[in-house]
Amino acid sequence: MNRKALIGIIIIMTAALIGLLGIQLYWIQSASSVKEASFRRSVNEAMARVVYKLERLEKRRAAEISPFGGMLSFNRHLDYSLFITEHEMDSLISQELNIRGVDTRYQFGIYKPERDLFIMEKSSEHRMQLIQKGYAYPLFSFDMFTTPEYLLIYFPYERQFLLTELWGMLLISIVLIVVIVYTFSYTITILVRQRKLSDMKTDFINNMTHEFKTPISTISLACEALSDKEIPKSESVYDSYIEMISEENSRLSMLSERILHASVLEKGELKMHKKLVNLHTIIRDVIKSIRIQVEIKDGVIYANLRAKPSQLEGDRVHLTNLVFNLLDNANKYTPRKPVIRIRTENSGQGITLKVEDNGSGISKHEQKKIFDKLYRIPTGNIHDVRGFGLGLSYVKAIVEEHKGKINIESEMNKRTIFTIYLPYKIPE
Numbered sequence: 530m531n532r533k534a535l536i537g538i539i540i541i542m543t544a545a546l547i548g549l550l551g552i553q554l555y556w557i558q559s560a561s562s563v564k565e566a567s568f569r570r571s572v573n574e575a576m577a578r579v580v581y582k583l584e585r586l587e588k589r590r591a592a593e594i595s596p597f598g599g600m601l602s603f604n605r606h607l608d609y610s611l612f613i614t615e616h617e618m619d620s621l622i623s624q625e626l627n628i629r630g631v632d633t634r635y636q637f638g639i640y641k642p643e644r645d646l647f648i649m650e651k652s653s654e655h656r657m658q659l660i661q662k663g664y665a666y667p668l669f670s671f672d673m674f675t676t677p678e679y680l681l682i683y684f685p686y687e688r689q690f691l692l693t694e695l696w697g698m699l700l701i702s703i704v705l706i707v708v709i710v711y712t713f714s715y716t717i718t719i720l721v722r723q724r725k726l727s728d729m730k731t732d733f734i735n736n737m738t739h740e741f742k743t744p745i746s747t748i749s750l751a752c753e754a755l756s757d758k759e760i761p762k763s764e765s766v767y768d769s770y771i772e773m774i775s776e777e778n779s780r781l782s783m784l785s786e787r788i789l790h791a792s793v794l795e796k797g798e799l800k801m802h803k804k805l806v807n808l809h810t811i812i813r814d815v816i817k818s819i820r821i822q823v824e825i826k827d828g829v830i831y832a833n834l835r836a837k838p839s840q841l842e843g844d845r846v847h848l849t850n851l852v853f854n855l856l857d858n859a860n861k862y863t864p865r866k867p868v869i870r871i872r873t874e875n876s877g878q879g880i881t882l883k884v885e886d887n888g889s890g891i892s893k894h895e896q897k898k899i900f901d902k903l904y905r906i907p908t909g910n911i912h913d914v915r916g917f918g919l920g921l922s923y924v925k926a927i928v929e930e931h932k933g934k935i936n937i938e939s940e941m942n943k944r945t946i947f948t949i950y951l952p953y954k955i956p957e
């Protein structure tokens with residue numbers, strides 16, 4: 530998938546997701562308004578009932594006490610306790626509210642606006658809210674001789690109550706949204722990772738073709754020359770051609786070996802032939818084989834091998850490749866006059882090996898990635914240094930097989946130090 534298509538998909542998916550979120554929010558909001566309206570309706574119905582009962586109660590008590598109920602009506606405006614107690618009023622309200630499913634705390638009061646006075650109230654809490662935000666119902670509004678009192682009711686936890694009713698729906702929506710966002714970002718991460726991997730693989734194939742091409746064409750040229758009857762051939766010419774062919778051939782087999790290692794690593798089929806080996810001998814052999822390449826660049830290799838004993842349990846071939854990869858990198862990634870220092874010393878239950886160079890350095894961010902297979906630090910479009918990006922992933926795998934540790938310290942454009950610890954004996 531190309532970059533544009535990937536960005537296109539990310540934009541479309543993000544837009545769709547935002548749209549979906551918007552619709553979801555809209556639905557939740559409409560549901561909450563519906564709930565609010567139905568809550569209001571229930572409260573109004575319940576309170577209408579309370580007002581009706583209250584008026585009936587007053588009439589009945591008035592008739593009981595005096596056949597001229599008008600007198601009591603006059604008193605009522607001062608003292609409701611003549612026909613209902615606070616407690617009775619409270620249970621009347623709560624009964625009516627409960628019937629209609631309104632099951633949240635409330636505060637009520639009978640208020641006389643004319644005198645700014647509460648004739649009756651449940652408690653003195655939330656007085657201001659009761660006046661400002663409470664639901665109000667006029668009492669005895671038929672009585673034309675006096676200004677009416679109001680029955681006020683206020684629900685301090687109205688929002689929470691409505692939310693609890695919506696809670697199930699909200700919860701499911703939140704869970705679904707989280708699941709969608711998570712899978713979306715996971716898919717994108719995988720897509721991006723796949724793209725990087727495919728870029729790295731293309732790079733790898735390009736590099737590999739390049740690396741294979743030179744020895745193959747040298748060999749075919751040498752073969753052509755050998756089979757050409759017109760070219761006079763002495764014994765020494767023969768020898769030089771054959772030497773050329775065998776050199777290129779061994780380069781080819783080394784290349785295929787490295788690629789093979791990578792696929793063996795991938796399958797997890799790395800085989801170790803553990804023996805007691807002398808790390809110093811291995812290091813000296815590798816230095817011998819790599820010295821010329823370093824000297825071509827006017828560089829030097831200093832070896833300070835102080836570990837004593839220098840033997841440890843390990844696989845000779847793999848350890849040789851490990852040291853080779855580190856020295857090869859130190860040389861390859863130092864553009865001018867490499868000064869490579871290799872040191873060993875005993876530490877704890879094993880040997881520490883350090884390879885230091887004065888090369889391009891590796892940033893902190895890249896240090897985490899260089900051990901990934903096929904990973905090469907991007908250098909724009911030109912890679913003037915050849916490589917497959919396999920060396921360090923192999924080194925790491927070998928260190929892990931030997932139950933050792935690998936560390937890296939680096940300063941950009943100054944130095945890089947790879948530190949490897951290998952135990953004397955590989956724990957089972």
Ligand SMILES: Nc1ncnc2c1ncn2[C@@H]1O[C@H](COP(=O)(O)OP(=O)(O)OP(=O)(O)O)[C@@H](O)[C@H]1O
Pocket residue numbers: 854858859862863886888889890891899904905906915916917918919920921922945
């Ligand atoms: N000593 C070093 N100094 C600076 N950069 C380094 C050093 N060693 C490794 N790197 C960076 O880490 C990357 C990965 O190294 P690795 O050895 O795995 O691959 P390679 O050298 O590119 O290819 P290969 O080793 O397979 O031929 C390199 O491409 C390089 O950018």
Ligand SMILES: [Mg+2]
Pocket residue numbers: 854857858916919920921
């Ligand atoms: Mg390398």
